[in-house]
Amino acid sequence: MPVNLLSAADSAELGSLESKETLFSERESLAQELRHIARSSRFHPSIPNEQTAATNGSSEEPGSQTPPDRGSVADVVDFPKRTLEMENSFRALQSWVGVVTSMTDSGFMATVTELGCASEEAVTDFDFEEVSTDDMELIRPGAFFYWSIGYERSSAGVRSRKSQLRFQRRPVWMRERLEAAESKAELWKSQLE
Amino acid sequence: MLDLKEKSLTVVIRGSFNPSIFHPQWFASMDIIGKKEAETAQIEVVHRDIALFQMEWLRLEVTQDRFVASTTLDNYYLPLRDLVSSTFYHLRFTPLTVMGINTQCHFMMDNEDAWHGFGNRIAPKDLWEPILSSPGTQNLTIQGERDDGFSGHIQVTVQPSNRYCPGLFFSTNDHFILVPEEGKEIEAPDTLQEVVGDENFGRAMARYTAILEHLEENT
Amino acid sequence: MIADRGPYSDELEISVFGSGYGESIAIHYGQSRWLVVDSCRRGRTGQPAATTYLQSLGVPEDGVRLIAATHWHDDHIAGLSDVVHAYPQARFACSAALQEQEFLTLIAVFEEGSRGLASGMTSGVRELYSILDTLTERGDRPRWAIENRCLFHDTYADSDGAPVNVSVHSLSPGDEAVQRALLHVGQLLPRDNEPTRRVPDSQPNHSSVVLWVALGDDVALLGADMETTGEANTGWEQVHQSDARPLGVASVFKVPHHGSENGFHQGIWDDLIVTGPVAIVTPHNRLASPLPTPEEVTRITNLAPRSYATATHRRRTPSYERTVQKTLREMGKRLEIIHPSFGQVRLRRQLNAPDWSVELGMDAVPLADIAS
Numbered sequence: 001m002p003v004n005l006l007s008a009a010d011s012a013e014l015g016s017l018e019s020k021e022t023l024f025s026e027r028e029s030l031a032q033e034l035r036h037i038a039r040s041s042r043f044h045p046s047i048p049n050e051q052t053a054a055t056n057g058s059s060e061e062p063g064s065q066t067p068p069d070r071g072s073v074a075d076v077v078d079f080p081k082r083t084l085e086m087e088n089s090f091r092a093l094q095s096w097v098g099v100v101t102s103m104t105d106s107g108f109m110a111t112v113t114e115l116g117c118a119s120e121e122a123v124t125d126f127d128f129e130e131v132s133t134d135d136m137e138l139i140r141p142g143a144f145f146y147w148s149i150g151y152e153r154s155s156a157g158v159r160s161r162k163s164q165l166r167f168q169r170r171p172v173w174m175r176e177r178l179e180a181a182e183s184k185a186e187l188w189k190s191q192l193e
Numbered sequence: 194m195l196d197l198k199e200k201s202l203t204v205v206i207r208g209s210f211n212p213s214i215f216h217p218q219w220f221a222s223m224d225i226i227g228k229k230e231a232e233t234a235q236i237e238v239v240h241r242d243i244a245l246f247q248m249e250w251l252r253l254e255v256t257q258d259r260f261v262a263s264t265t266l267d268n269y270y271l272p273l274r275d276l277v278s279s280t281f282y283h284l285r286f287t288p289l290t291v292m293g294i295n296t297q298c299h300f301m302m303d304n305e306d307a308w309h310g311f312g313n314r315i316a317p318k319d320l321w322e323p324i325l326s327s328p329g330t331q332n333l334t335i336q337g338e339r340d341d342g343f344s345g346h347i348q349v350t351v352q353p354s355n356r357y358c359p360g361l362f363f364s365t366n367d368h369f370i371l372v373p374e375e376g377k378e379i380e381a382p383d384t385l386q387e388v389v390g391d392e393n394f395g396r397a398m399a400r401y402t403a404i405l406e407h408l409e410e411n412t
Numbered sequence: 413m414i415a416d417r418g419p420y421s422d423e424l425e426i427s428v429f430g431s432g433y434g435e436s437i438a439i440h441y442g443q444s445r446w447l448v449v450d451s452c453r454r455g456r457t458g459q460p461a462a463t464t465y466l467q468s469l470g471v472p473e474d475g476v477r478l479i480a481a482t483h484w485h486d487d488h489i490a491g492l493s494d495v496v497h498a499y500p501q502a503r504f505a506c507s508a509a510l511q512e513q514e515f516l517t518l519i520a521v522f523e524e525g526s527r528g529l530a531s532g533m534t535s536g537v538r539e540l541y542s543i544l545d546t547l548t549e550r551g552d553r554p555r556w557a558i559e560n561r562c563l564f565h566d567t568y569a570d571s572d573g574a575p576v577n578v579s580v581h582s583l584s585p586g587d588e589a590v591q592r593a594l595l596h597v598g599q600l601l602p603r604d605n606e607p608t609r610r611v612p613d614s615q616p617n618h619s620s621v622v623l624w625v626a627l628g629d630d631v632a633l634l635g636a637d638m639e640t641t642g643e644a645n646t647g648w649e650q651v652h653q654s655d656a657r658p659l660g661v662a663s664v665f666k667v668p669h670h671g672s673e674n675g676f677h678q679g680i681w682d683d684l685i686v687t688g689p690v691a692i693v694t695p696h697n698r699l700a701s702p703l704p705t706p707e708e709v710t711r712i713t714n715l716a717p718r719s720y721a722t723a724t725h726r727r728r729t730p731s732y733e734r735t736v737q738k739t740l741r742e743m744g745k746r747l748e749i750i751h752p753s754f755g756q757v758r759l760r761r762q763l764n765a766p767d768w769s770v771e772l773g774m775d776a777v778p779l780a781d782i783a784s
Contacts, residue, residue, distance in 0.1 A: 088249070089199060090266040094736045097271070101699065109700045112747070116399075122730060122749045123700060134227025148268035149739045161739055164268055168275055169224055175604045178521060185516035191548045192511060 090162070092150040096122075100143045107131075108139060112147060130165050138167040194307075195300040195409045198357055202270050202296050203263035204277050206371075206385070208289035215244035215255040225279045226251075251276065270398065278389045291345070292388060294367040296401045301357045302412065308359035311412045315351060329353075341396065343388065344370035349404055361412070365404055367397045413461075414758050414773035418444075418469035422570055422763045424627050426664055429454075429461035430694035430722025430776075432702075432753040434487040436461045437634060437666065441578040441627050442763070443568050446476045448502070449623060449634055451492035451539075454754045460491030463498050465756070474501045478564045478580060480557070481506040481543075482621040482636035484519075486536040487696070493542035504547060505563045507585055508556035509593040509619035510540070518597050519544065557582035557621040558590070560656040570763050576628045581658050583622040584638060588645040593619040622651055622668075624658050628763055631660050633684060635668030640677045648677035652684070661686045664759060664768065667719075670696035671704025671712055671779075681715050690768050691716035692757050693779055695723050697750045709779055719779035720772060723753035 098112035107127040114120055131139060138145075145167040152162040216239045221231035230248050237245035244255040250269040254261045260280075264273050281287065302308045312318075312330040321328035334350045345368040354360030371384045387393060418440075419425040425440035434452025441447065451460045458464075466475065476499035482488055484507075496504060509515055523541040547554060555563045565579040585593065623634040641647030648668075651657070662685050669675030671693040691712055696703040702725045704712065713719045727748040732740070740747060755776030759768040772778075 088265070090268050092268045094732055095268060111698050111750075120730075120749055120752070121698065122747045123698070123727075124745055124747045125700070126745075132227065132229075134229045146268065146271050149736050150268065161735065163739060163743060166269075166272055169226065169272075169279065170275075178602065178604060181520035181523075182517055184520040185513055188516045188520070188544055188548060189511070189513055192544070192553050 088153060088155050090148070090150055090152045090164070092148040094150070095146070095148040098145045098147055100139060100141050100145070102141060103139075110145070126165065130163070132166070135165075135167040138169070144168040194303050195361065195412055196302075198299045198301050198360070199265065200267065200296065200298040201263055201265045202267075202273060202294070203261060204273065204389075205293040205295060206260040206277070206281075206289055207258060207291045208260065208287055210255055210257055210260055210287060211241065212244040212255040212257060213239060213241045215239065215253065215260075217246055217248070220276075220280070223279065223283050225276055225283075271394075274389050274394050278386060281385050289371045289385060292369045292371055292385060294369075294388070294394070294397045295364060297364040298362070298405065299354045299356050300361045300363070300409075301354075302359045302361060305359045307412065308353070308361070311361065312353070314411065339369075341393070343384075343393075347400070349408075351408070363405060363408060365401050367400065413465050413468060413756055414771055418471070419760060420762065424630065424759075424761050424763065426632055426759040426768075427465060428666060428692045428694065428722055428757045429465070430755060430757075431455075431461075432695055432697035432723040432725075432750065434490055435666075435694035435722065438462045438465055439625060439627070439632070441566070442570075442576055444471065444475055445566065445568075445578075446471060447478045447480070447564070447580065447625070448476055448495055448499070449480045450482055450488040450636075451490055451495050452487065453491045455752065460494050461754075461756075463491070463495055467498075473499060475499070476502040477566065478502055479504050480563065480580070480621065480623060481540075482623065482634070483507060483617050483619055484510070484536050484540055485617065485637065488637065489536040489539045491539070493539045493546065496543050496546055500550070503555055503564065504543065504552070505555040505557050505580075505582070505621075506540075507590075507593075507619040507621050508558040509585060509590045509597075511554070511556050512590070512594050514594045514597045514601070515619075516544075518601060521602060557585075557623075559584055559586040559650065560654060560658075563623075576763065577626065578628070579626045579658075581624040581626070583624050583651045583654065583657050585619050585621065586645055586650040586654075589619065589647070589650065592646060593617075624662070626658065626660070630664070630761070631658075631662040632664040632666070633662035633680075634666040635675065635680075636666075637670075637675070638668045639672070639674040648675075648680055652677060652679040663689050665689045665691045665716070667691050667693045667704075667712060669703075670694060671708045671721075672696075673705070673708055676708070676711065688718070689716050690759060690770065691719040691779070692759075693719065693721045693782075695721055695725060695753075695782060697723065697725060697727075697753065704779075704782070706783065709782060713780050718770065720757045720770065720776060721779045721782045722755040722757055722776050724751070724755075724775050724777055724781075725783045726751035726753065 095115040096112040098110040100108045102109045147165045217231035217234035220226045235247045250266045316330040337347045348366040350364045352362040354362045427438045429436045436452045437449040439447040448462045479502045519537045522537045563580045620636045620638045625632040753775040756773035757776045758771040761768045
């Protein structure tokens with residue numbers, strides 16, 4: 001694949017930095033080439049089209065479907081032609097946001113709320129087997145998760161009903177935030193005494 | 194009748210980035226994605242000029258002036274939102290200028306008559322027929338103002354679908370200006386978090402649904 | 413809400429609001445003077461119940477004299493910062509544990525950590541953060557509730573010119589409970605690079621404030637979320653054994669901890685409450701098994717035939733589309749929608765009247781009917 005030639009990892013195989021620069025120096029900037037390659041591969045249909053954006057002066061133009069400009073990298077290398085059917089997709093029939101309320105021997109109890117219907121809460125249970133390996137460490141009382149039931153279509157076009165659960169990931173506490181909080185607490189203490 | 198064939202959500206942020214840090218392992222180290230997700234990510238390139246990788250549900254492309262995160266799985270819209278929120282929580286000192294929450298859909302129409310009829314409705318052909326032979330709508334973008342207190346605009350684009358025939362391609366661009374206006378104290382990182390916060394993100398998704406329903410009713 | 417008329421000048425009122433997750437109490441002690449204890453919202457984003465009710469009765473800004481937070485769990489504090497804003501002349505009281513550095517840091521940390529982030533749901537500490545900021549801006553300080561402390565008192569003359577004394581005493585937390593609470597908080601404080609999370613509710617709630625509200629000759633015992641711990645110097649044991657608490661017995665009992673078994677203490681019923689009081693329970697419907705359980709309903713109604721619940725336990729099966737139902741069935745998953753429930757139990761009694769009259773508003777029911 002042509003992209004391999006341009007990836008940092010593969011670039012290392014070329015030897016010295018000078019070699020790499022020589023390789024690329026005959027082309028337009030690497031960034032423009034790689035972006036062009038990404039679009040040309042139709043790897044994803046929804047990349048905003050910079051050509052359209054430039055024309056209209058907006059940098060967040062909705063993804064356009066203008067075909068790639070032939071006559072550059074796309075001519076040199078034969079990219080696999082992808083159609084939508086090669087992309088996986090999921091059509092949710094029902095989605096919820098949930099919060100773990102308690103742990104059980106085999107899983108956890110949760111309260112779930114339908115997306116878009118904040119007033120209706122339901123109670124249900126989940127097995128650990130329904131949770132991905134990555135998410136197992138996130139399960140604890142108070143943890144939030146997203147749950148959907150719908151149809152998944154694989155890149156091969158196979159359609160199946162699926163229940164998907166994913167725990168919400170939040171960033172780690174940062175020292176500066178912790179220190180800011182401690183300062184705030186000290187200020188309160190002095191003012192409230 | 195419109196038959197929805199595909200849809201996706203893309204978040205685009207303009208700013209000043211260092212693409213070389215946007216490696217799946219960095220995201221995993223910050224707990225933004227799972228460790229296994231990072232290990233199985235398909236990395237196209239991670240370089241100082243561009244980072245490009247894909248996971249089961251996410252496609253991420255970062256250049257020096259643009260961050261683009263997208264998904265075709267509608268049960269991952271909120272995780273995508275979380276990823277953007279968490280990423281720029283950690284990178285809160287990254288200069289940012291504008292942001293777009295964009296949606297794209299392809300629809301199949303019942304027949305060509307309906308397809309032509311819709312095109313004629315949004316851009317009447319009789320205006321063009323005297324001066325062009327067989328005029329047809331290739332692209333129509335309508336822009337509206339924001340009424341939610343944020344700076345920016347909302348655009349809706351309609352094109353004939355290049356994937357389905359006869360079909361339509363709709364996209365919405367919820368455009369937010371993140372740089373602080375003169376006299377305002379809100380900084381770009383806080384505005385971004387407000388934009389992707391539950392309230393506003395929920396509104397953006399509801400707006401997108403309402404736009405599609407409106408267009409569907411009028412096809 | 414029951415808003416036909418406000419209480420008369422010489423009429424006491426105790427209104428307990430409950431949503432199946434959350435409680436709030438508004439007390440009229442005479443002459444258009446009110447106390448508010450805890451806060452809940454009607455629905456996720458509704459206005460605080462107490463504020464809505466008081467505004468419907470035309471209670472002015474200076475009508476609320478004391479706002480008390482019995483503890484910092486979400487179900488007792490939702491919207492309390494709005495109440496504090498609405499009644500700027502009211503004094504604010506909360507557990508003495510909250511004045512300690514550990515608790516203040518907890519509040520600040522979890523607010524700082526969640527600020528601006530997509531959160532889904534917010535935690536009660538946000539309310540406390542806002543309240544503390546408001547108080548410090550005003551140059552005000554909370555009244556720190558500790559065992560057997562008078563948090564508030566007032567006096568007015570009734571129609572005969574006789575003085576009516578009103579007081580609010582905190583019966584908890586005791587010293588040891590405060591220390592336990594601080595120890596627990598220390599464990600909750602996050603470390604550098606730890607994933608952020610919502611602050612979990614701690615059990616038992618060592619910092620919970622039990623209030624003894626004396627309204628002339630009558631007393632209301634507000635049990636908050638206090639539990640029986642099995643240890644002498646904490647929980648209900650500490651309250652029961654105290655030799656410095658106010659004298660008397662209560663004719664109204666806000667049953668603690670949603671009528672749970674853990675909240676029950678026989679000695680409290682025997683020694684601090686009249687025989688056959690009016691008992692009010694605020695249910696908790698968000699658990700796999702809602703509180704109070706049928707067994708506790710029986711126990712409470714045996715002790716207090718006049719027992720009422722502010723909300724019901726109704727649940728129903730959701731009506732999702734066929735494919736979703738089929739998938740849930742195949743997964744063996746049972747989903748029960750918690751029927752949104754919100755009610756008001758209102759007690760009124762004129763100063764010289766022999767007993768309380770009870771009115772039930774919205775979803776409030778006699779406790780025995782809570783599951784029907």
